[in-house]
Amino acid sequence: MTSLPNNSATKRLGLVIDLDTCVGCHACAVNCKEWNAGGHMAPLTDIDPYGAEPEGVWFNRVHAYEAGDRKTGRTVHFPRSCLHCAEPQCVTVCPTGASYKRAEDGIVLVDEDKCIGCKLCSWACPYGAREYDSHSGVMKKCTLCIDRIYNEALPENERIPACVATCPTSARHFGDLGDPNSDVSQLVAARGGYDLAEELGYQPTNKYLPPRPKRESQSQPANEEPSSGLLRWVDRLLSS
Amino acid sequence: MNPSYSVIFFTTASGFGYGLAFWLLILDSSNFPQDRWLSGVGLALALAAITSGLLASTLHLGQPSRAWRAFTQWRSSWLSREGIAAVVSVAMIGLAWLGAIAGMTGTLLNAVAWLGIVAAIITVLCTGMIYQSLKPIAAWRSSLTTPIYLIYSCLTGAFGTAALMSLFNGDGSLAAVIALISALILIAMKMAYWRRASQVVHLTPESATGLGKIGKVQQLEGPHTTGNFVSKEMGFRIARKHADKLRKIVLLGGLSAPALLGFLGVLDNGLAAVFWTIATVLSIGGAVVERWLFFAEAKHAVSAFYGD
Ligand code: SF4
Ligand code: SF4
Ligand code: SF4
Numbered sequence: 001m002t003s004l005p006n007n008s009a010t011k012r013l014g015l016v017i018d019l020d021t022c023v024g025c026h027a028c029a030v031n032c033k034e035w036n037a038g039g040h041m042a043p044l045t046d047i048d049p050y051g052a053e054p055e056g057v058w059f060n061r062v063h064a065y066e067a068g069d070r071k072t073g074r075t076v077h078f079p080r081s082c083l084h085c086a087e088p089q090c091v092t093v094c095p096t097g098a099s100y101k102r103a104e105d106g107i108v109l110v111d112e113d114k115c116i117g118c119k120l121c122s123w124a125c126p127y128g129a130r131e132y133d134s135h136s137g138v139m140k141k142c143t144l145c146i147d148r149i150y151n152e153a154l155p156e157n158e159r160i161p162a163c164v165a166t167c168p169t170s171a172r173h174f175g176d177l178g179d180p181n182s183d184v185s186q187l188v189a190a191r192g193g194y195d196l197a198e199e200l201g202y203q204p205t206n207k208y209l210p211p212r213p214k215r216e217s218q219s220q221p222a223n224e225e226p227s228s229g230l231l232r233w234v235d236r237l238l239s240s
Numbered sequence: 241m242n243p244s245y246s247v248i249f250f251t252t253a254s255g256f257g258y259g260l261a262f263w264l265l266i267l268d269s270s271n272f273p274q275d276r277w278l279s280g281v282g283l284a285l286a287l288a289a290i291t292s293g294l295l296a297s298t299l300h301l302g303q304p305s306r307a308w309r310a311f312t313q314w315r316s317s318w319l320s321r322e323g324i325a326a327v328v329s330v331a332m333i334g335l336a337w338l339g340a341i342a343g344m345t346g347t348l349l350n351a352v353a354w355l356g357i358v359a360a361i362i363t364v365l366c367t368g369m370i371y372q373s374l375k376p377i378a379a380w381r382s383s384l385t386t387p388i389y390l391i392y393s394c395l396t397g398a399f400g401t402a403a404l405m406s407l408f409n410g411d412g413s414l415a416a417v418i419a420l421i422s423a424l425i426l427i428a429m430k431m432a433y434w435r436r437a438s439q440v441v442h443l444t445p446e447s448a449t450g451l452g453k454i455g456k457v458q459q460l461e462g463p464h465t466t467g468n469f470v471s472k473e474m475g476f477r478i479a480r481k482h483a484d485k486l487r488k489i490v491l492l493g494g495l496s497a498p499a500l501l502g503f504l505g506v507l508d509n510g511l512a513a514v515f516w517t518i519a520t521v522l523s524i525g526g527a528v529v530e531r532w533l534f535f536a537e538a539k540h541a542v543s544a545f546y547g548d
Binding site for chain 1 (some may be wrong): 274301302303304306307309310311312313315316317318319321322323371373374375376377387394411414445447448450451452453454455456457458459460461462463464467468469470473474540541542545547
C-alpha cells in the first residue's frame with residue numbers, strides 16, 4: 001500500500017548527522033556500499049567499475065560545501081542519504097505498492113519484487129535519495145540498515161546502521177527520533193538540529209546538526225610578547 | 241529533468257489519439273455511428289496512436305512484465321489512476337470501433353461510446369496530474385499544467401477529426417473551429433506558464449543544506465566524480481540555452497500556423513482536407529517540442545544539493 005500509515009507512528013527511527021564533526025572521509029558511504037551490496041537491497045550494481053567512467057548505485061553520498069567566505073567562511077562536509085520522511089511523496093506516487101513506509105518504525109523501503117522501475121518515486125524525492133539500478137530494473141534506496149538494526153545474529157552493540165558503526169568521528173547517530181527522551185532527540189534539542197528543505201513539507205525524520213560557531217582566536221598566531229613569569233624573565237635576559 | 245523520448249512520444253501520441261477518439265465520438269454522440277467509414281478509419285487511427293504510446297511507456301519500465309501491478313494503488317497514485325483509465329478507455333473505444341465497423345447501432349453502442357469519451361478525458365487529466373502534483377519540480381506545480389495537457393489533446397484531436405471528416409466528404413468546419421480556438425487558448429496558457437516558471441521560487445544551496453545561516457553556499461566537491469542516476473535523470477542544461485528559440489517554434493509553428501490553416505480551411509472548403517491535414521501534423525510537431533521543453537526546462541529540487 002502506498003497510502004501512508006495513519007497512526008503517525010510514535011516510533012520514528014532515523015539518523016542524526018553532525019555537520020560540525022564530519023570530516024568528509026566517505027567512510028560511511030563506503031561501508032554503506034559494502035554492507036548493502038550483500039544486504040536487503042542487493043546487488044548495488046556498478047557499471048564500468050574499472051573503466052574510465054565508473055558509476056553505480058550508492059545509498060549515501062558525501063558533498064563538500066563552502067559556506068560563507070574569508071574569515072567567517074568554512075568548509076562543511078555533508079553526507080546525504082534517505083531521510084525517512086514522515087510525509088514522503090516518493091511513497092504516495094508509487095503505482096505498484098512497491099514503495100512503502102512501515103507503520104511500526106517509519107522506515108521507508110522498496111519491495112524489489114513489486115517495483116516496475118517506472119522511476120516516478122525518484123522524481124518525487126527532493127533529496128535525491130533514490131537511485132535506479134539499471135541492471136536489476138528496479139529502484140534502490142537506503143534501508144536504514146533494516147537487516148542490521150533488527151538482526152539477532154549480530155551482537156547487540158552491532159545492531160546499528162553500517163554508516164553509523166564505521167564513522168571515525170562519530171558524526172552519525174542512530175535512534176528513535178519519535179521519542180523526545182531518546183539520546184538522539186536530546187542531542188538534536190541541545191545542538192539545534194534541523195530539517196533539510198523544511199519548506200517542501202516532507203517532514204524528514206533524519207536531522208542535521210549545524211556546524212558550531214567558529215572560534216576566532218584559534219586562527220591567530222601566538223602573542224610574541226610573553227606577559228609574565230619565567231618566559232618574561234628569559235625574554236628580558238636575552239633582550240638585554 | 242532529462243526529457244526521455246519514450247515519455248514524450250507516449251504523451252503526444254496517446255494525447256492525440258484520445259483527442260481524436262473524443263471528437264469523433266462526441267460529434268457523433270447523438271446517434272453513433274453516423275458514418276461507418278469515418279468512425280471505422282478514424283477510431284482505428286486513434287487506437288493505433290493510443291496503444292503505440294502506451295506500449296512505448298511500458299517499454300521504458302525496468303520490469304515491463306510486472307506492469308499490471310501499476311493498477312493497484314489508485315488510492316494514492318496518479319500514475320496508477322492513469323493506468324486504469326487508459327485501459328478502460330482503450331477497451332471502450334475499441335468496442336465502439338468494433339461496433340461501428342460491424343454496422344451496429346443503438347443505445348448500448350451509444351453508451352459504450354460515452355464511456356469511451358469520459359475515460360479518455362480522465363486519462364489525460366491523470367497524465368497532467370502526475371506532473372502537476374510533484375513537489376520537487378516547482379515549474380510543474382502550476383494550475384495550468386493539467387489544463388495544458390487536456391487542451392493539447394483537444395487541439396491535435398480536433399484537427400485530426402476535421403481533416404478526416406473532410407476526407408470522408410463530411411463537413412469538418414465545427415471541429416476545425418474548435419481546434420482553432422484551442423490553439424489560441426494554448427498560446428495564452430503557454431505564455432502564462434512560462435512567465436510563472438521564470439518567477440517560481442526554487443530551493444537554493446543555502447536553503448536546501450540549511451547552511452545559508454553561515455553565508456553563501458557553493459559546492460566545493462561533488463559526491464561522485466562521474467555522473468550517477470540522480471545527476472543524469474534530474475539534471476539537464478541544454479534546454480536553457482535554446483529555450484527562447486524553441487518557445488517561438490511552439491508558438492508560431494505549432495500553434496499560430498495551424499490556427500491560420502484551420503481558418504483557411506473553413507473559408508475554402510475545397511482545400512480544407514489539405515489545410516487541416518497539414519494543421520494536424522504541425523500541431524502534433526509543436527506538441528512534441530512543447531513536451532520536450534516541459535521536461536528539459538524543469539529544474540528538480542535536488543539540483544540545489546549539487547550547487548545549482
Ligand atoms: S528522503 Fe526521499 S526517498 Fe527518503 S523518504 Fe524522503 S522523499 Fe522518500
Ligand atoms: S520505480 Fe518502483 S518503487 Fe519507484 S514508483 Fe515506480 S514502481 Fe514504485
Ligand atoms: S542507514 Fe544503512 S543503508 Fe542507510 S545510509 Fe546508512 S549504511 Fe547506508
